[in-house]
Amino acid sequence: MAPSRSLMPSAAVPDLAARMRTFRSLGGNCEFGFVQRYCGVEPSGLLRFAYTPIDALVRGLGCAFEGFGVPGDLCIEETDTGAFYCRSERYNIWWNTMQLVGSVAPEVLLEREYGRAAHLRASFLAELAAGSHILVRTESQGETDADFARLSAALHAHGAAPLLRVKAVGAAWKPEPVRQxxxxxxxxxxxxFAIEEAWAVDFEPWVHLCDAAYAARHDLPASALAAAPVPSPITFRTRLRYHVGKSSAGGSTPGPPTQDSHTSFMKAVDPAAFEPARVYVFSAWVWIPVDCTATRIFAACGLRRLAWRDADLTVRERWQRVWAAGRFEPGEAPGAPVGLGMIGGRQGGFWSCRSVCHEGALPRPVEPPRIRPQPAPARWITRWFDREQTPRTASSASGDVAQP
Structure with missing residues (x-):
């Protein structure tokens, strides 16, 4: 067993949110900070929402970030997106203040960031010394093996926390263990990677990666991280259904079709039925015929959507999974939406089946349906589907889209 790992009984494995608290970002950009947010956690961290050049990071680690956040080091900058960023002139580290231009006076924001910088620097160095977190660094363009070797050496001068280097591999990605x-x-x-819009995270690969790193860190089989099923506060019909959009922007009355009509196929639920602060996910399989004119097919799970996957409208005549994860907060008015939605006219709808809502940040892995929807009487299709189809749990999921 590697000295950086700690053996943990499978029965003691924490849930996904607790596991994600054991990770810390080493910058690159803000993406991993949003990954943690979408898992329902908000850990503080010096570099969580920061752009950090690797040379500056190595230099800062070498001197324990001496001079970071001292008077005269920080300045507030406006970005093209209308957000305030704070910058350390000594280390050229930029971080998102989560404040929009015009929402706060720059001098007030700067004073606040000086106070935060001192605290976060001290916490960061203490966490490095403890070696209790997995440190995540996304690979930026031009960064080499030698750069990561220097970064690893600089980190381990402080403690034994493992470094996880993350690469983007494109469409060839599949769930697999991390490599030591x-x-x-x-x-x-x-x-x-979500380079231009860090919030637009490709969420599922990140969750698979973090679970693989957590399993390696604690000598656990990947199967030990699978969440036990929790009864859902709401249920849906899982049988095959056909959905069509509104024929006009005002409703379902006859009229010329409009491409911007919004049609909801959702349940309005009472947020009080859900555990506060926990993340829930709604998912359904959808089949988009070639004649469907929808401009968007999507899912919702409450008013606070954290992560999601809309339907890929270029994928036709195949099953694909659509989902959304969100929270239900105490005190919200009844009527939070859970289910599918569509934007587009009435011409050409889509099919769905196996709608389900449960606790968790991602849908549980299951095989896609095997039925191929046909333009036949709905009763015949439903009878066939009920007889032939039984959801089966898959041991792994390499992608939601599958040939029927």
């Missing part, structure tokens, strides 16, 4: 490439050093991959 040296003492306290691991590598893994996601499909793509």
């Amino acid at each position: 490439v040296g003492p306290h050093r691991f590598e893994g991959s996601v499909r793509r």
